[in-house]
Each structure stands twice: as C-alpha cells, then as structure tokens.
Amino acid sequence: MFLLLGPSLVALAVLMVAVAVAGPVDDAFVALCVTASFLITLPVSAITGLVDGYLARGLPALLRAFLTAAIGMTGAIGLVLTLFKMTFSPTVPPEVMNGALCAGFFLLLPMGLCSLLSNDDGDRRRPAGCAPDCVGRPA
Template sequence: MFLLLGPSLVALAVWMVAAAIAGRIDDSFIGVCAITSFLLTVPVSAITGLVDGYLARGLPALLRALLTAAIGMTGAIGLVLALFTIMFSSTVPPEVMNGALCAGFFLLLPMGLCSLLSNDDGNRQRHSIEPACA
C-alpha cells in the first residue's frame, strides 16, 4: 500500500502543481518533477509503512493515521535537507528550507491515507485457545 499508492499520489500532486506553474510549454520539466518526486518518495514511504505496521499493534486507526502522516512529513523534510547538505553545502538557505517544507506537505495527506487504507482491524479473526470439540 505504502510503496505504490503513496509515491503515486505525491507524483500526481507534483505533476498537477508543475503543470499549473509551467503550463503546456515545458512538458519535459513536468515529467522530470513527477518522476523525481516519485523516486524520492519511495524510501520515505517504505520507512513510514514499517512504522505504521509497528504502530498498528497498539493505536487506534485515526490516531495512527495522524502519527503516520507526521512521520512521513518529517521523513520527507529530512531527506530533502540531507540531500541538499550532502550535495551543496553545510548551511541551508531559507529557500531550500521552504522547499523541504513543501515536500513534507506533499507527503502529509498520502501517508495518512495509506495508513487508513491499510487498517485491517475489522478483518482480524479472534483465535481462541479452546479445542474444536468443546
């Protein structure tokens, strides 16, 4: 759920925003933005999915979805800032920080939605220890 739906929703959102900004003039820019956002979202989605699976044991679905969305957002911000620091410099300018926050907000809704869709509390069967003949 997290590895396919999350990055796809983020790529769709980035594609729509890039198409609104660039228009029909530069289709290759829109494609590069969508593909890059998809590829950068995959590791964040994988980690968030693992955390959501761990949180599923003890938290109700709505609280888990909110927490999972916050963790996904934080992971996206951290990834963007870490990549910028590795590639360019040790100080992060305010423009890059604003871009990292936008990247985090793009991942906020898809991660919460993936958490809600992966909820399987209603499908769980309760196993009893009693023998079948009792």
C-alpha cells in the same frame, strides 16, 4: 499499499502543481519534477509503512493515521535537507528550507491515507475455543 499508492499520489500532486506553474509548454520540466518526487518519496514511504505496521499493534486507526502522516512528513523534510546538504553546501538557505517544507506537506495526506487504507482491524479474530475476554488461553 505504502510503496505503490503513496509515491503515486505525490507524483500526481506534483504533476498538477508543475503544470499549473510551468504550463503545458515545458513538458521536460514537468516530467523531471514528477520523476524526482516519485523517487524521493519511495524510501520515505517504505520507512513510513514499516513504522505504521509497528504502530498498528497498539494504536487505533485514526490516531495511527495522524501519527503516520506526521512521520512521513518529517521523513520527507529530513531527506530533502540531507540530500541538499550532501550535494551542495553545509548551510541550507531559506528557499531550500521552504522547498523541503513543501515536500513534506505533499507527503502529509498520502501517508495518512495509506495508513487508513492499510487498516486491517476487521481481520483480527479470536482463536477457536477462546472466550471473549481471554487472550490466548482456552475457555
């Protein structure tokens, strides 16, 4: 769920914003933005999916969705800032920081949505012969 839907939703959002900013004339710029956003979002989505799977054991679905969205946003911001720092300079200008925050906000909603869609609370069933209050012990 996270590896397919998350990056696709981010790429769609970036496509809509890039077309609104650059217009339909500059197709190469729009394609570059969409491809870069998909590739940057892919590892963040994978890590966020693993964290969501771990959190699924003890948290309710709604709380987990908010926490997963925050973790995905933080991961995207950290990845963009790390890539800039490794590529260009050790100091990050405010424009790049604002861009990293925008990248994080683009990932906020898709990660929360992926967490809600991957909820499988209905599939947890008691073992056969187990009383409603037992956990693994026979009735």
